[in-house]
Amino acid sequence: MKKASVFLLAASLATSIACAADITGTVKIEGTPPAEKPYTPLMNDPICGKLHKSVPMTEFYVVGPDKGLADVIVMLKNVTGKSTGASAPAVELDQKGCLYTPQIVAIQTGQKLVVKNSDPTLHNVHANPTVSANASANQGKLNQAQMQGAPDIVMTFPAPENFMKFQCDVHPWMFAWVTVVDSPYYAVTGKDGKFKISNVPPGKYTITALHRKLSPEGEDQQIEVKEGQPTTVNFTLKVK
Amino acid sequence: MELAAAHFIFDVTTQTSRVSHNPWLHRFAVLTAAATLILVCIGGLVTSHGVGMSVPDWPTSYGYNMFALPIRFWTGGIFYEHTHRLWATFVGVLVVALTRWLGGRQSRFSLAIIGLAEVLAGFGIFLLWPKLKPTGHFLTGIGGVVLLAALVWVRNERAERPLPALGWTAFWLVQFQGLLGGLRVVLLEDQIGIFHGALAQIFFVLLCVIALFTSRKWKNARPFAVSKALRVGAVVGTALIFLQLILGATMRHQHAGLAVSDFPLAHGKLWPDTDPASIQRYNEERIEISSVKPITAFQVQLHMAHRVTALVILIVVGFCAGTAFRKFRWRSAPGKGSALWLALILTQVALGAATVLTHKAADVATAHVLVGAVSLATGFILCLFCFRNFGFTESTPVLSANIDGKKSGKLMSAGSGAAHS
Numbered sequence: 324m325k326k327a328s329v330f331l332l333a334a335s336l337a338t339s340i341a342c343a344a345d346i347t348g349t350v351k352i353e354g355t356p357p358a359e360k361p362y363t364p365l366m367n368d369p370i371c372g373k374l375h376k377s378v379p380m381t382e383f384y385v386v387g388p389d390k391g392l393a394d395v396i397v398m399l400k401n402v403t404g405k406s407t408g409a410s411a412p413a414v415e416l417d418q419k420g421c422l423y424t425p426q427i428v429a430i431q432t433g434q435k436l437v438v439k440n441s442d443p444t445l446h447n448v449h450a451n452p453t454v455s456a457n458a459s460a461n462q463g464k465l466n467q468a469q470m471q472g473a474p475d476i477v478m479t480f481p482a483p484e485n486f487m488k489f490q491c492d493v494h495p496w497m498f499a500w501v502t503v504v505d506s507p508y509y510a511v512t513g514k515d516g517k518f519k520i521s522n523v524p525p526g527k528y529t530i531t532a533l534h535r536k537l538s539p540e541g542e543d544q545q546i547e548v549k550e551g552q553p554t555t556v557n558f559t560l561k562v563k
Numbered sequence: 564m565e566l567a568a569a570h571f572i573f574d575v576t577t578q579t580s581r582v583s584h585n586p587w588l589h590r591f592a593v594l595t596a597a598a599t600l601i602l603v604c605i606g607g608l609v610t611s612h613g614v615g616m617s618v619p620d621w622p623t624s625y626g627y628n629m630f631a632l633p634i635r636f637w638t639g640g641i642f643y644e645h646t647h648r649l650w651a652t653f654v655g656v657l658v659v660a661l662t663r664w665l666g667g668r669q670s671r672f673s674l675a676i677i678g679l680a681e682v683l684a685g686f687g688i689f690l691l692w693p694k695l696k697p698t699g700h701f702l703t704g705i706g707g708v709v710l711l712a713a714l715v716w717v718r719n720e721r722a723e724r725p726l727p728a729l730g731w732t733a734f735w736l737v738q739f740q741g742l743l744g745g746l747r748v749v750l751l752e753d754q755i756g757i758f759h760g761a762l763a764q765i766f767f768v769l770l771c772v773i774a775l776f777t778s779r780k781w782k783n784a785r786p787f788a789v790s791k792a793l794r795v796g797a798v799v800g801t802a803l804i805f806l807q808l809i810l811g812a813t814m815r816h817q818h819a820g821l822a823v824s825d826f827p828l829a830h831g832k833l834w835p836d837t838d839p840a841s842i843q844r845y846n847e848e849r850i851e852i853s854s855v856k857p858i859t860a861f862q863v864q865l866h867m868a869h870r871v872t873a874l875v876i877l878i879v880v881g882f883c884a885g886t887a888f889r890k891f892r893w894r895s896a897p898g899k900g901s902a903l904w905l906a907l908i909l910t911q912v913a914l915g916a917a918t919v920l921t922h923k924a925a926d927v928a929t930a931h932v933l934v935g936a937v938s939l940a941t942g943f944i945l946c947l948f949c950f951r952n953f954g955f956t957e958s959t960p961v962l963s964a965n966i967d968g969k970k971s972g973k974l975m976s977a978g979s980g981a982a983h984s
Contacts, residue, residue: 356847357847357848357850358850359850360850360852362852363852364852364853368638368639369638370638371639381850381851381852383850444638444639445625445636445638447616447617447618447619449616449619451751465751466616466619466751467619468619468620468625468626488855488856490855492613492614492615492616492617492640492644493614493617493638493639493640493641494639494640495612495613495614495617495639495640495853495854496852496853498855536846536847537847539843539846539857562847563840563843563844563847
């Protein structure tokens with residue numbers, strides 16, 4: 324009986340994946356973004372300053388050679404309850420060179436976020452959820468000290484939330500933004516602005532592109548994913 | 564209202580003239596006020612650097628007893644936050660000692676009861692509610708200090724009214740402030756920070772008033788006639804400065820940096836647009852190193868309210884200084900006080916502009932907080948001087964007082980009193 328159930332589940336999963344399709348595309352920027360700034364306070368810190376050969380710059384607008392825009396979160400809107408979070412591999416957020424790496428992270432609800440400290444100094448990991456379910460699920464753990472070489476801090480968030488701010492108050496220039504999605508249908512654009520969302524079931528969707536500066540509320544498009552056919556969606560985010 | 568205030572001040576004046584001046588009590592009160600100003604300044608540095616949460620626990624620091632935090636931890640933002648905690652403890656001890664001094668030997672019993680109650684309550688919380696362990700630690704610690712003050716055997720007399728009551732007010736305020744500061748850290752609430760910042764200003768003014776009432780200058784100041792215009796101007800100016808400090812604390816504790824980054828214009832206009840598209844454009848243009856948080860229309864409006872209030876304060880204080888100059892020519896307390904007040908407000912306006920132009924450099928923003936606190940205290944003290952002689956006219960005969968505050972019985976006119984003070 325048990326074997327039959329497992330077989331049916333595997334067969335159903337295989338069928339849905341076989342019918343599913345990928346969404347690919349590119350996010351580009353139009354216009355000239357403001358110039359990034361050097362992390363001067365970082366270099367003035369006696370410990371952090373020694374971890375960099377040159378002054379690192381802020382990374383609000385990471386633009387590739389073809390105007391491809393990195394660090395944009397592309398996701399299907401209003402798709403809920405599809406998270407595979409608990410079984411999905413953990414996502415790592417490192418503190419390296421007194422900066423959060425990467426600064427833009429996306430995870431599923433229930434998926435583990437592992438915060439590491441690779442620096443030879445202490446940090447405090449201070450999460451700022453604005454959705455009450457995420458705050459209450461992590462009560463007492465929203466501002467934690469993490470010493471040099473200390474064990475990783477593992478956090479999970481039960482509710483979707485865009486750009487939840489992580490910061491270190493010991494080094495007040497350190498920030499990361501974690502977006503929590505209630506499905507596996509999202510991607511973060513690479514340095515060339517390209518993204519790929521895999522195994523999307525056929526159907527009509529609203530797809531949105533979130534950039535923390537240019538489209539914090541998301542820029543939407545309507546798409547239809549057809550059985551087994553790859554879909555291409557491109558976004559152009561304009562500097563106002 | 565004005566009459567009630569005048570009666571209070573008159574009462575203070577008559578009471579303070581009965582007891583001989585204690586220069587050491589005055590010096591200690593000045594020391595406590597100065598230490599509080601330094602505390603306001605360190606608190607300003609904590610917020611300006613955006614490091615209020617750099618020590619995640621309270622009243623322990625990284626698990627250590629606050630006084631035993633190893634030096635290797637005093638790095639980055641921890642340096643400011645931890646110094647703030649230690650200095651606040653120092654101010655707390657000074658205030659408890661001041662309360663004991665002002666209350667005289669009669670205060671020992673009350674201090675012993677309060678100290679014991681706090682120690683017991685601290686232990687009770689510690690044992691019964693493990694989640695509130697930090698509050699238990701805090702209460703036990705402060706209760707211990709209060710008990711020590713009660714044990715001080717010096718049989719000094721109670722200071723003249725209303726100084727003991729002011730001392731007790733400071734006693735409760737400093738403990739409440741400490742608790743607020745701690746809760747800000749533990750509960751991660753920005754709103755508590757705003758209240759903590761505003762209450763700090765009131766606490767500083769209170770200690771300045773205690774220092775004033777224990778001073779020889781206050782006891783022996785000769786009466787002078789103050790026009791209604793100056794009295795009203797001083798009250799309105801002081802109230803506006805307090806409002807301004809609340810606006811400032813609200814802006815600072817939003818941790819969103821500058822909502823308007825240019826001066827004298829605001830986003831290139833006399834009055835900036837606050838529609839959603841404009842706010843989105845401002846946020847796109849902002850490249851922040853710290854205080855990375857999108858600004859909102861409310862924050863832009865708050866910033867503009869701060870600028871407008873600054874302009875109104877400048878006009879009111881300028882009016883007060885002009886009125887006092889015409890009447891006293893800088894020779895009396897209102898003349899000198901209002902000139903100092905105007906100088907402080909002009910400095911404050913310059914510092915406000917510099918805060919914007921330097922993109923909220925921490926030292927400049929902190930100097931802005933510091934001068935704001937001193938401006939509020941100056942305005943309040945000027946009010947006290949103005950209301951002290953409420954109902955006094957040029958023709959009222961007065962008794963001159965010698966340096967100890969004893970009545971000499973020599974009659975003189977009010978005009979000559981003003982001219983010689």
